[in-house]
Amino acid sequence: MSTDLRYNFEAGGQYSYHKEEESIAMSFNPFEEKPIKLENSFYDWKSLYPKPYNKKEVSPYTKLRVILMNGTEFEAVWFSHQNMRNCRNNDIRREMALIRRTEQQQQKRISMLKPLDENILEHTIGYEQLAVDLTAVLAMREPDPYVKQALDFALLEDFDHLYRYANLLDMEYGIKAENLVNRYVEITPGRPTISEHRFPIDDVRHYVCFKKAHPLTKLAINIITAAEQQTMNYYMNVGSTYTSDLGRKLYQEICLIEEQHVTHYGSLKDTTCTMLESLLMHEYTECYLYYSCYQDESDPKIKSIWEQHLEQEIAHLHIASELLECYEGTVWQKVIPDGKFPELLKLQPTIEYVKQVLPTVRLTTDFEDYVEVSEKYEASPFFKYQKLVNKNPVNNPSHMVIEKHIQKMDQDYRFETGQHPVSELRDRKADNIDIGRIRES
Numbered sequence: 150m151s152t153d154l155r156y157n158f159e160a161g162g163q164y165s166y167h168k169e170e171e172s173i174a175m176s177f178n179p180f181e182e183k184p185i186k187l188e189n190s191f192y193d194w195k196s197l198y199p200k201p202y203n204k205k206e207v208s209p210y211t212k213l214r215v216i217l218m219n220g221t222e223f224e225a226v227w228f229s230h231q232n233m234r235n236c237r238n239n240d241i242r243r244e245m246a247l248i249r250r251t252e253q254q255q256q257k258r259i260s261m262l263k264p265l266d267e268n269i270l271e272h273t274i275g276y277e278q279l280a281v282d283l284t285a286v287l288a289m290r291e292p293d294p295y296v297k298q299a300l301d302f303a304l305l306e307d308f309d310h311l312y313r314y315a316n317l318l319d320m321e322y323g324i325k326a327e328n329l330v331n332r333y334v335e336i337t338p339g340r341p342t343i344s345e346h347r348f349p350i351d352d353v354r355h356y357v358c359f360k361k362a363h364p365l366t367k368l369a370i371n372i373i374t375a376a377e378q379q380t381m382n383y384y385m386n387v388g389s390t391y392t393s394d395l396g397r398k399l400y401q402e403i404c405l406i407e408e409q410h411v412t413h414y415g416s417l418k419d420t421t422c423t424m425l426e427s428l429l430m431h432e433y434t435e436c437y438l439y440y441s442c443y444q445d446e447s448d449p450k451i452k453s454i455w456e457q458h459l460e461q462e463i464a465h466l467h468i469a470s471e472l473l474e475c476y477e478g479t480v481w482q483k484v485i486p487d488g489k490f491p492e493l494l495k496l497q498p499t500i501e502y503v504k505q506v507l508p509t510v511r512l513t514t515d516f517e518d519y520v521e522v523s524e525k526y527e528a529s530p531f532f533k534y535q536k537l538v539n540k541n542p543v544n545n546p547s548h549m550v551i552e553k554h555i556q557k558m559d560q561d562y563r564f565e566t567g568q569h570p571v572s573e574l575r576d577r578k579a580d581n582i583d584i585g586r587i588r589e590s
Contacts, residue, residue, distance in 0.1 A: 179436040180481060180488040184464040187247060192254050199454060201264035204271070209331045210496045211451060213279040214442045215262045218458075220379025221372070221438055222256035225249075225431055232424050244472060245428075248465045255458050262451065269387050270318050270396070274329045276380050277314055280307035281334050283376055285499035287369045288506075290492060296366055296417060299354055300373065301506050302519060303410050308503060309339030310403050312563070313547045316554045317396055319562040327564035333498040336564040338574045340510040342547035344522075344585035345406050346538045348530035351514040352412040359419035359430065359484070364491045371434040372494070374414040381407035395553065398546035425473040426484050432466040433485055441494040500566055507570045510585050523589045535586060542582050551580040 202211060229249040233242050263272060284307060288300035315326035315336045326336055359367050381404060388400030422430070439459035446452040470481040481488070511521045513531055525531050539545055543552075551561050560577040569575045573584050 177440060177490050178488040179433070179440075179463045179466050179490075180470065180485075182463050184467040185460050187251060187461065187464040187468070190251060190461050190464070192258065197254060197258050198261055199258060200450065201262050202448065202451065204264050204267045208447050209275070209278060209329065209333060211446065211448050212275045213282065213496055214446065214455075215259055215451070216275055216279050216379065217283065217372075217376055218438065218442060218455075219256060219259045220382075221375045221435055222252050222259060223379055223382065224371075224375035225252045225435060226256060227378075228427070228431055232428065236424065238476065241425075241472060241476060244468055248432075248468060251461050251465070255461065258454065262454075268322075269391060270314065270322065271324065271329060273314050273384075274311070274318065274326050276383060277307055277311035278330045278334050279376065279496075280380060281311060281503065282496050282499050284373060285502045285506075286494065286496060287373060289499070289502055290365060291369055292363045293357065293366045295355065296357060296369060298519060299413060299417060300369070301509065302512060302514070303377075303413055304503065304506055305339040305510055306342070306345045306406060306410070307339075308507075309342050309345075309547075310406070312336055312338050313342055313399060313403070313550050315564075316562045317399060317550050320550075320554045320557060321393060321396065325562075325564075332564065333500075335500050335503065335566060336562070337569055338581070339507065340512075340585045341580070341582055342403065342406065343539055343542060343545045343582045344510075344513070345409070346535060347409065347514055348534040349409075349412070350530060351516060352409045352416075353517065354413060354416045355517050356420045357417050359422060359426075362419075364485070364487070367430065368434055368437055368491070370414065370417045371430060372438065374411065374418065375434075377407060377410040377414055381411055395546070395549060399550055402546040422484075423477055423479075425469065425477050426479065429466070429469040429473055429481060429484050432462060432469045433488075435462045436466055437490055438494065440490060444493055445495055504567075504570050510571055510574070511589075513585065522585055522587070525588070527588070539586075545582070548580055548582050555580070 202215070204212075226249055229245050229252065233245055233249075236242055236245075281304065284300050284304040288297050288304060291297040291300060311326070311334070318324050318326050330336070357366060357370060384400045384404035384407060388397055388404055391397045391400055436459060439455050439462055443452060443455040443459060446455055473479050473481060473484070511523070512519050513522050513525065514520075515525065515529075515531075522531075542548060554561050555578055561580070563577065571584070573581050
């Protein structure tokens with residue numbers, strides 16, 4: 150990165166939305182930066198294994214950024230492997246292999262920031278806090294009404310997952326999740342997890358044309374798809390290693406919902422983009438996220454990691470731009486008309502916004518659209534699937550967690566800043582498994 154930019158980085162400090170600092174941040178164009186030589190940027194073993202954060206001292210948002218960028222790097226690697234398997238040109242494949250190896254090093258480096266003493270369930274609370282706050286932040290600024298609706302819809306499901314895992318954490322470890330999230334997010338029911346099981350045909354959305362979409366929309370779709378995919382993968386990989394049958398069952402159930410979310414968000418991606426156009430957009434998204442993380446990071450050591458990774462991503466972006474122009478005859482401006490970053494991503498408390506969305510818990514999906522459950526016809530795939538999966542609702546894992554907590558402690562575990570906006574979800578001595586799932590007369 151340029152000397153001037155580095156000076157701005159160091160002088161600017163932590164990112165805030167003051168106009169002067171925002172102007173500096175939003176004037177950054179990664180296409181105008183001189184890229185480093187990528188082949189000289191590999192980390193040795195000492196650099197690849199950074200000192201983990203202290204779970205008792207670090208900001209919850211630092212933990213969330215670690216989870217977010219871990220997932221972003223996995224998406225980059227996964228996307229690259231799929232492209233390699235469908236590309237016949239070995240010159241392109243070699244360039245992608247070079248990028249992919251550095252992406253792999255970045256992902257391995259970020260994943261090691263998680264400390265050994267942070268157990269699976271504690272780390273899971275971070276995943277769900279990220280899912281809530283990230284989705285809400287993206288929705289609050291989203292200019293496309295259809296994409297905003299997609300974000301708001303899944304937001305209430307991840308919000309409920311946080312509540313279920315928090316009850317398990319309290320019951321099995323005696324740890325209050327409100328302390329882990331620093332009370333930045335409420336812990337209370339959303340759309341009940343049991344109500345989220347939909348027939349697969351109802352999880353597919355309309356795709357968004359990236360060439361016409363607002364920059365924030367394109368970034369939001371890429372960011373949230375990677376984040377939800379990371380959550381799905383984490384639950385898929387750690388669920389079987391959890392220490393109780395009840396916990397294993399909960400991870401199994403919620404992991405299947407996260408798969409639905411990956412379909413839900415992934416289907417918003419532009420299917421008309423070429424392989425190299427998509428590669429360019431992936432690299433631009435990573436540059437945007439690392440720049441945002443750097444501006445917002447409070448931990449000096451992790452801040453330096455975001456800066457180092459940004460420098461590598463700028464190099465990736467320039468390679469992607471050259472490949473696009475060389476092999477498809479397309480300049481980067483055709484894909485990203487203005488390379489300057491739009492409003493940066495800033496994780497922040499979103500309690501009030503979530504409260505505004507909570508009254509929509511009765512919504513479900515109908516093909517590409519959203520309807521109240523009461524509007525679904527009785528023979529619809531939604532109700533058929535519910536009867537198959539939730540044949541006996543008392544055996545539903547997410548419901549069992551709450552019921553067992555109530556049996557053990559006389560009520561569920563919550564952290565609320567006021568009365569729940571939905572009256573049917575206020576009872577702390579009974580888990581509502583009908584709202585959003587059963588037709589109301």
